[in-house]
Amino acid sequence: MKKNITINFFGTLYAIDEDAYELLNRYLGDMKRYFSRKEGGEEIADDIEHRVAELMLELKNDGREPIDIALVKEIIGRIGNPEELDEASGEGESGSATRHRGREWFSEQVSKKRLYCNPDDKLLCGVLSGIACYLGIDPVWVRLIVVALAILPIPFIYISFWTVLIIYVILALIVPEAKTPEERLRMHGKPVTMENLNEEIVSSADGTERPVVKRSGFVQVLIVLIKAILIFVLASMAFGFFAFLALILFGASFFGMIFNVHNPVLQHAMDSDELMMFDAIANNGFTWVSGIALFVAALVIVILIVHVIMRVLGKGKSLGRMLWIYLAIFFVSLIVGISSLVGFGIEMEYKSDQINQEYREQREERRNQEEIDWLTDRGWEVIAHDHTYNYMKSTEHYSGDRSKEYIDGFSEHPNMLYTVERTVRITPGIYALEAAVRTNGEGPEIYAFNSKGDRLSASFPVYANSGGEIWQEAMVRMENDSTLTGEVKRIAEANRKRGHGWSRVRIDNIEVTDSIIRYGVTNRNGATGYWNGTWFSATDFKLSKVK
Secondary structure, eight states: OOOEEEEEETTEEEEEEHHHHHHHHHHHHHHHHHHTTSTTHHHHHHHHHHHHHHHHHHHHHTTOOSBOHHHHHHHHHHHTSGGGGGOOTTOOHHHHHHHHHHHHHHHTOOOOOOOOBOTTSOSSSSHHHHHHHHHTSOHHHHHHHHHHHHHSOOTTOOOOHHHHHHHHHHHHHHSOBOOSHHHHHHHHTOOOOHHHHHHHHHHHHHOSSSOOOOOOHHHHHHHHHHHHHHHHHHHHHHHHHHHHHHHHHHHHHHHHHTOOTTOHHHHHHSOHHHHHHHHHHHTOHHHHHHHHHHHHHHHHHHHHHHHHHHHHTTOOOOOTHHHHHHHHHHHHHHHHHHHHHHHHHHHHHHHHHHHHHHHHHHHHHHHHHHHHHHHHHTTEEEEEEESOSOSEEOSOOTTSOTTOOEEEEEOOOTTOEEEEEEEEEOOSEEEEEEEEEEESSSOOEEEEEOTTOOEEEEEOOOOTTSOOHHHHHHHHHHHHOTTOOTHHHHHHHHHHHTOOOOEEEEEEEEEESSSEEEEEEESSOTTTOOOOOSEEEEEEEEEEEOO
16 A cells, blocks of 8 residues: 655645655756756756646546556646647746747757666676677676677687776776766667657556666676676775885985984994995985875875776766866876886985995995905005905815905006015025916016015916926826825816916025115016016015025
8 A cells, every 4th residue: 555645736735645755856857957958957857847747636526536656647648748848827928938948948858868877787887888888788798798709719800807897997987877867768769859858757656667677696696706806806906006105105204214324223234334334215305206206196096996996886976077187197196106117216326336436435334344354464564456356265276265365466557566575584694586377478477575675576487277297297186196185186176177377486695784674566567567467466475594
């Protein structure tokens, strides 16, 4: 049993059942919304409302109360005929002109199809069903084509699942849902006339002409599953971008507050070059510009994804033109962010080169000082070190012991000069000086000064980095006695049994009368200053008394 109510309509009381009242109220509301966007539309809507009151009064006078939904449909049907607008009694010149404009406006309406999301046949947002209405085909075909494009490797068509998803999301954001009678007519390509509007309103009331698509339980479960998967994917994307936002904010505060060269914790935990790099990042303008721009871009994406999720749940509206504003903000922010990152990268590359250069210089200075200390601890004094990269090295000792260190100088500069000396107190007598040496060029020699100040020297034989007299002697001994082990075997097998070019040189008859002897090694011939190599090495200096 339907409940009857009493309404006051233009000063007259009418008995009407609830369904009829709901339809009448929706009809008048739709008419006002539709005509409110037209020139002179408010007057036309008022005239329609007055005409409805006149027709309801006729029903009341004929004793046809309470008014049910069938009578409301009859009223709407009569209003649908433009001639009814001329049948109102007692109308003045203004009312006649208004109604004439209404008839003229409706008579000029033509079919103008538009794309809408179809609310009556939707799986997710109704986008594909709306496209099917626009194209005039069955929605099933549109859905099958989209699924095929997303999952099948169709020749000459390279569209991934993510491309299809992004296009669908954009359409869901921008395409409005057909909610009003006018929008539903335009979605199906029907002329927007008074008759069609009325029929659409009436059909929406009883569902005879616009039945909602019924689906089986399996299809309903499949739809729910698809919606859940889509929401999960979108929520994961939103979470990812949200995490990116949090990372930007955390990174900004982290760099701004923690990475500071004056922070004692970091000074204790990091090297100076690392501190300088982090300080350069934290105080770089590109860092903040790119961070803010990328933050805005990610925020826009999160907003759009949340909006799509709301549409899938049936609680969101289309963005329309706002989508283009969001996209404009996104792309501008993205371009600014990427440009700033590029600028940041270029500047950091330059800064990194500077820091690395400073670090290399500091490391070279520390290494040189360590090598000088090594020489000093062994009584050596550096007399000259020009255009030379190092003072000593290891890894290629004649004995095959890669940990043994020895005097070494290297440089491709033609003016390389490296000289070290040692001063030793000894008892007077005749001495001999011996050393293990090697070189890849002519000029290096060991030297010594006797008590008269005479300079005695012995030049290096040139074997470069293989062979050498020390290696040759070891090889001969191994050939004569293959059971030899220890240092002889290591020397013979050094450098894959090729040796490292070491030989022994000797200076004899060094007369010492004042208990002091000074000797050393240099890469330049003491008499001519000649040098045509790039490196030399010396080790195992032995001063022995002959008599």
